Amino acid sequence: MASLFLLGRRLFPRRSDFLRTVNAPRQLSSSRSSNKKHVNGVDLFYEQTGGGKHVVLLLPGALGSSRTDFGPQLEALNKEVFTVVGWDPRGYGRSRPPDRDFPPDFFERDAKDAVDLMKVLGFGRFSLLGWSDGGITALIAAARNPDRINKMVVWGSNAFVSQEDLKLYNMVRDVSKWSARMRRPMEETYGDQGFAELWASWVDGISQFVHRPEGSICMELLPLISCSTLIVHGEKDPMVPGFHPQYLHKHIKGSRLQLMPEGKHNLHLKYAEQFNKLVEDFLEE
Template sequence: MWSCLGGMAWFSVGKSLLGCRGAAQRAGTLTMSACSSASSGRQHVNGVDLFYEQTGRGKHAVLLLPGALGSTRTDFGPQLRSLNKESFTVVGWDPRGYGRSRPPHRDFPPDFFERDAKDAVDLMKALGFHKFSLLGWSDGGITALIAAAKNPDLIHKMVVWGSNAFVSQEDLRLYNMVRDVSKWSARMRQPMEEVYGAHLFAKTWEGWVDAIAQFAQRPEGSICMELLPLISCPTLIIHGEKDPMVPSFHAQHLLKHIKGSRLHVMPEGKHNLHLRYADEFNRLVEDFLEE
């Protein structure tokens, strides 16, 4: 749906991947599945306990980065379930203050994207991955851009979609349209209210809108524009041509400023293209990562 708020899972709530669970210990509290190579747990990173899910047994590690207020379960069910488990080891995580990485409650200091990027990279290192690829949706895409720019030796490849490196006046208008969650349909609110409760969801969402709007006050509205030339990993940008909340100029800007990047446009794709067209998206990503 809209830029940076990829976590809005009214589109699709990722189904539980970890049926027939058995208990084991690894990297903190961990649940291992007896019937698959799936696990979940909490890892202490940078002063907080970050929830993660891991599936697959491939040599190529991939980190999934969710959108605003998002989590592995709400944002990446089809990817955790269906990405090739022989080729990839796929890790989904809940950024601090989101989903099951609570406490603490989410806050939005000026550097919250940089904080998420550091948490994401340090989580993967704590889990024993020394080189890995990034799949970032919306806010998670912004986090991935920052992580790739600041850790060129660690990031193998990157895929981002529904993401932006700056906030324009048009973006501000779109964010303000969705600020008041009481005006959303019950169907749209339900998944997030199930995770956070109605009051905390509304409060956290308003906090996000205020935080993202502040970038518009920076020169050129930059979130991470100055970092794009530092990205050296192969990068695939995916854009849904019918995305109602991420204008195509954002994808074009990334393409222009990330050296060697490529852009794939999905004509029917909206903001949730990886959920709505999961099979097509997963094939596209697998082909890119395996090149």
């Protein structure tokens, strides 16, 4: 059970103050606004804060949203330097309907939605902060849109699915084995049965890549990434083995790899102050 508890944190923050952001009111921060924009046939929810010239898009993990996944970044990133946008990918959080599905190109679809949302919002160039699944989306977006991406930070992300990864995903498929505290935020968002079904669909969706050559999600796109890239990895991450950040570092030209010895999958939440400073220093270079 302990391994299930740890592995499940691909999705959930550990600390209760971040769990409470799921149902936080719109007035959580007077400097934060939220709305929906119609993009590629769906209404996408987003939040925006800060007024700086450097625009940053936050890309959440599996089943996640801007508020469940990025509370400390929306609150604490320097609002004078950065304009920070968080979004809920289609079928997640408050970007519903539609219901979420996982066709073979779902990461490509998320990448296009994310970039097109930023176009609709009037941002010509911006940087990407992508966690977990959101990091995969960021990699694809950066490769497909080199003229729009300033810089990129990814963590807890992978460009392929190995047999080892597949075992990890299947270990956490059954959400009834998770603790009530872990289930609660997503059950409040999707309902008990809805969450269980959506999570099982995600496991199936991510697992399908193992049948591709070398298990590729976006391996062939990595050499096309030209923006300055920082790869962060928690050395105690139970969901993403250490060979994944090493692979990204090797195949993204000029990238940097920053290891956090005590970091797990949710390092940007547990070590928010350290992570935010690392990101701000990189983006401001």
